[in-house]
Amino acid sequence: MPASPATDFIIIIPAFNEAGRIRETISGIRRFSDALIVVVSDGSHDRTAEEASQAGATVVALPFNLGYGAALQTGYQYALRKGYVYAIQMDADGQHDPSYITVLMNTVRGGDVDVVIGSRFLGEGDYQPTAIKKIGMVFFSILASLLTGQKVTDPTSGFQALNLRAMQFYASDDYPVDFPDADVLIMLRRRGMMFREIPVKMHPSPKKKSMHSGTVPPYYLFKMILSIFVILLRKKYPQEEA
Amino acid sequence: MTTQLKILSAFIGVSLFIYIIELVRRKKLREEYAWVWLLTGLMIVVLAVWYDLLLYVGGLMGGILPSALLFFFGLLFLLFITLHQSIKISNLTDDVKKLAQELALHQAGQTNGKSKS
Numbered sequence: 001m002p003a004s005p006a007t008d009f010i011i012i013i014p015a016f017n018e019a020g021r022i023r024e025t026i027s028g029i030r031r032f033s034d035a036l037i038v039v040v041s042d043g044s045h046d047r048t049a050e051e052a053s054q055a056g057a058t059v060v061a062l063p064f065n066l067g068y069g070a071a072l073q074t075g076y077q078y079a080l081r082k083g084y085v086y087a088i089q090m091d092a093d094g095q096h097d098p099s100y101i102t103v104l105m106n107t108v109r110g111g112d113v114d115v116v117i118g119s120r121f122l123g124e125g126d127y128q129p130t131a132i133k134k135i136g137m138v139f140f141s142i143l144a145s146l147l148t149g150q151k152v153t154d155p156t157s158g159f160q161a162l163n164l165r166a167m168q169f170y171a172s173d174d175y176p177v178d179f180p181d182a183d184v185l186i187m188l189r190r191r192g193m194m195f196r197e198i199p200v201k202m203h204p205s206p207k208k209k210s211m212h213s214g215t216v217p218p219y220y221l222f223k224m225i226l227s228i229f230v231i232l233l234r235k236k237y238p239q240e241e242a
Numbered sequence: 243m244t245t246q247l248k249i250l251s252a253f254i255g256v257s258l259f260i261y262i263i264e265l266v267r268r269k270k271l272r273e274e275y276a277w278v279w280l281l282t283g284l285m286i287v288v289l290a291v292w293y294d295l296l297l298y299v300g301g302l303m304g305g306i307l308p309s310a311l312l313f314f315f316g317l318l319f320l321l322f323i324t325l326h327q328s329i330k331i332s333n334l335t336d337d338v339k340k341l342a343q344e345l346a347l348h349q350a351g352q353t354n355g356k357s358k359s
Contacts, residue, residue, distance in 0.1 A: 040346075060350040062342050074343045078350060177339070 009105060009161075010084040011037045012075030013057070014068055015092035019046035022092050026055040029090070029098040038078055039092070042071035048092075068158075069177035076162075076171035085164045093205050096159040100200040104161035107198055114166040114193040118159035118200030127202050132217065140224065144182040147228065148189040153197055155182035166193055176227055179220055183227040190236050248290050255286030278323060285315075 011029060015022055026037055039052035043065035053059045060078050062071060072089060079087050088104060090096045100118055107116040120127040129137060137156060144152040162170065169175060169191060176183050188195055262279045265271035271279075289296055289312070296308040303311070 058350065060346045062346045064342060066339055066342055070339050070343070074346055077343060078347055081347065081351075173336075 007033075007035045008084060009035050009086035009088060010079045010082070011035050011101070012040065012072065012079060012087055012089045013037065013052075013092050014040045014042055014071035014075060014089075015044065015048050015052065016042040016065060016068075016071070017044045017046050017048060018092040019044070019048045019051050021094055022048055022057075023051045023055045025090075025092055025094045026052060026057050028094060029101065030056070032098045033101050035088075036082075036084075038075055040071040040075045040078075042066055042068070067177060069175070069180040072158075072180070073171060073175055073177055076167050080167060080171050084167075086162065087167050088161045089158060091158050091205075095202050095205045097201045097203065100159070100198075103198060104159070104200075107196065108161040108163050111163075112194065113196045114163050115188060115195035116161040117154065117157050117195060117197045118202075119154035119157055119197040120200065120202045121153040122197060122199035124199040124201045127204070136217065136221065140182040143228065144185050147186045147232070148195075150189075150195075151197075152182070152185060155185055157181075157197075157200075159200055159202070169193070178223055178227070182224055183231060186228060186231050190231065248293070251290030252287050255283050255288075255290060257283075258286065259283035278326070282319065 011033065013022075013025065018025075022039065026039070029037060037052075037057040039049070039057045039059050041049040041052065041059060041061045043062050049059045049061045058078075060074055062074060066074075075089070076087065086105065086108060088101055090098070096118065104116050104118060107113070137154070140155050141152050144155045166188065169188070170184075174187070176187070185195060259280060262271065262276055262283060266273055266276045293308070296311060300306045300308050300311045306314075
């Protein structure tokens with residue numbers, strides 16, 4: 001049970017078939033934060049939802065699989081409806097070290113930036129991606145850095161902290177739900193929002209099945225390039241009232 | 243074009259036309275999509291009966307064979323239809339996503355409300 005109702009932030013975890021891991025992930029988070037944890041079960045076929053619920057998380061269960069981005073978006077929609085003004089998003093497989101929640105949260109609360117991203121490649125930990133993955137990551141890091149005008153080292157990181165303005169964007173129709181990463185950073189900048197990366201440690205994912213593996217990479221590559229290209233074609237959004 | 247082929251083409255065109263109307267009547271096909279198909283049926287009939295039109299258009303385009311012209315327009319038409327359907331599918335996917343999210347949020351709201359009270 002969330003012990004402190006006064007917390008103004010929520011932890012969002014999209015999960016697809018994470019039974020057996022989700023419980024540990026949640027209890028891991030509980031050691032560092034008593035914020036409300038909402039697990040968005042993305043049409044899981046196993047006991048992800050039950051386990052999350054038993055572990056003390058709030059569960060939003062999608063009736064069928066919508067994909068990582070849409071599950072994430074559902075979490076933000078939930079957060080906004082419940083009136084939260086800050087959010088942390090994490091992966092369900094325990095890859096993200098919950099001891100960094102506080103520093104992510106403090107950074108976004110600082111008010112200089114709208115999104116704080118935990119990067120694997122800023123010194124902490126010793127994450128080693130495979131060769132192909134590395135090439136893709138480097139490519140999109142360079143592309144994102146060029147197009148956002150600031151250094152981006154880890155555009156695929158799903159370990160982020162957001163303020164209200166960014167949450168509203170993630171929950172909106174404009175959010176690219178397919179594989180949100182580098183394109184989201186560019187969209188943020190074009191909407192006049194700021195982001196910052198801070199170093200975090202990530203554990204190797206216990207399962208081989210990553211979002212960016214198997215038959216997905218060629219499509220992922222294509223989609224991301226197309227997505228970024230059309231973002232540049234669209235009109236820059238006027239800065240909304242801050 | 244042989245007379246047999248003309249009759250066959252006209253027959254196919256008319257059958258398609260009637261079948262589309264019937265599908266709309268039975269509400270198997272929305273009016274929204276019917277017009278494209280009705281147009282197709284009509285075009286088939288027109289081209290079958292009025293071969294000179296095909297020759298004329300072929301001449302306009304630099305003396306293309308009427309058969310090649312038919313294939314060209316046929317392909318163009320199929321391209322148009324599939325693109326149109328891809329757009330529709332994209333819209334539907336988006337709608338389904340929104341519905342699923344709305345349903346999940348609604349259910350979450352209900353169960354959490356219950357467990358608290």
